[in-house]
Amino acid sequence: MPTLPTDASVPDADDFPGSSDTGEQPADTLSENATDLAARVGQRVRAARAARALSRKRLAAKSGISLPYLSRVEKGDGNVSIGVLHRLALALNLPIENLVADTDGYGADYALIVELLKRQSHEKLGEIRRMLIHEVQDEQEAQVQRSRRIALLGLRGAGKSTLGPVLARRLSIPFIELNKEIEAEAGISLNEVFLIYRQPGYRRLERRCLERVISTYPEFVLAAGGGIVTEPSTYELLLHSFYCVWLRADPEEHFRRVMAQHDVRIANDQLKREAMENITQSLCARENLYALAPACIDTTGKSIDASVEEILRLMAKHNSQER
Structure with a gap:
């Protein structure tokens, strides 16, 4: 069976150097x-x-x-x-x-x-967060929603856009890429969104599109942008509304998959080195955020079918524990 190819759809523009987002504002x-x-x-x-x-x-x-x-x-x-x-x-x-x-x-x-x-420990904070969710929200209803909505998280090249459609077909539910929804909402490409609206504008569109697809579709598989975990309010909504699966891979595997796209933004040796450094640094900086997802699989060197089967097993185990 083939191993996971690169995510060949809409890129995560905030996941590697060369993005049109300069971080500047008017x-x-x-x-x-x-x-x-x-x-x-x-x-x-x-x-x-x-x-x-x-x-x-x-x-x-x-x-x-x-x-x-x-x-x-x-x-x-x-x-x-x-x-x-x-x-x-x-x-x-x-x-x-x-x-x-x-x-x-x-x-x-x-x-x-x-x-x-x-003053609390890392472990205690996780326990407190779960207690708060149970206290202030209808956790029973949220469990039902999460069993029917699956969000795939991870950096660009983790396999979200490759595994997502296959997983959705296995579950007979739609597959949605959040970045494509953002492009449709804005009426322009993702790179143009960053160029015109900058990072804050992109994040507002991301939140609005996430809220819309949640209210529109009762069940679906979502491929989220790689940086969504850095926005606390949006990430909390994602964790509460979806069964989240972190697709992780070795930095070298991420880089190989990104390189396979022949992206002009990493066309020379200097940009390639910067891309590899960015992938490594982003994984390190976001690891504790991705780890908040209740499920994680390592896609390094795995076939598409094997990765999907692993997600399905984790979902079945999770759903049985939630009952």
Whole structure:
């Protein structure tokens, strides 16, 4: 039997170098974001100082920041560096993220819950996450949904677009590629989506398309983009709504499959080296996120049929345990 070929459909544009997404945003958007952030930092510093009954002069002395500069920071006028944020956080005895994170809508309990979670072990956090899902959502209904929806996760070259259609045929359900849905929604290619809307716009489309296919199809096999696991809210929706299977492979196998596509973005030796480095780094950085999926198979050197059979066995075992 043939081993898994490369995923020859829509590429995961965020999974290798040479993507048209430069990470840049228009200057007016950056200016607006910076203004909002400066105002938020100023408000947070003022509130934290007031809660600790500190005068502005006292906080300036504790943080080593000049009084005029601290005044500008609190008004949202200061050009705040990471170093200044760090000193203010230390002086106020706060995690630095408390000064910048957009969490105003969550109330006072949010900060206490975050601090409680920080003290837990990795294993305990997994247990807490499962308990929360059971507590705040209809877990019985979610189990039924997950038994009828399967999401394949992994980097480009893992075999999602190759295994997905075969698995869907075996289960007699549709196969959907999320990136193709994004292209259809936007009316342009994935590379153009990144060029025009940048990474944030792509992620918004990804979330919207995921919500749409969930509401439209009661059962299907989904090939998700490789970077979807880096978006916490979207990934939580995916884990809750699907039986997720991480298709993993050795970095060399990923690279071989990507190379088989003859992609012009990795056409010379320098870009090939960068692609291999990117694959290795992405696997390392995302491994703990992919590992949240309840199932994982290694597709390295395996035939299509063998990989599909392994997924079906894992699904049958999972469904029997859920009953």
